[in-house]
Amino acid sequence: MQINDPEFFKQILSMFKMEAREHLESITKGIESLNSGVSGEERKEVVDTIFRAAHSLKGAARTVGISELEEIGQSFEKIFSMLRQKAAELSEDTYEIFSIAEEQLGALIDSVDDEGKVTGDKSELVRLMGQIQERIVLMNA
Secondary structure, three states, rough: OOOOOHHHHHHHHHHHHHHHHHHHHHHHHHHHHOOOOOHHHHHHHHHHHHHHHHHHHHHHHHHHOHHHHHHHHHHHHHHHHHHOOOOOOOOOHHHHHHHHHHHHHHHHHHOOOOOOOOOOOOOHHHHHHHHHHHHHHHOOO
16 A cells, blocks of 8 residues: 555554454454353354454555565464364464464564554564464364
8 A cells, every 4th residue: 555645654554553453352352262162153153253353454454565464364364264164172282372473463563663564573473373273284184
């Protein structure tokens, strides 16, 4: 997105950060619900809600041109797309990885500067997301 007015772009980024935090909160609450043992139709609804929040985060990041957060949103989206197809329960270790990943995502959102650049390091978060994906694949192997 090319906006020539720096002040207007700062306002857009401020709104993006608020929206991204709301999506992160939805993801976090959903993961907490899954960890509490929801099952059946309720589990499906929770997974769908998390998937939509990840999808929305990805889209919002794309709209403002923040590819790093778009990529992370895509990773969360892929994980919950996989969980839509698998009814297996996640391990406590996987929930712990999610917790760290959520904190890392929050830090990345906070690290977006006034020019829309991510100043934080996403490498640990990318690694964690890869670990979670591997664990989900192995659930039905």
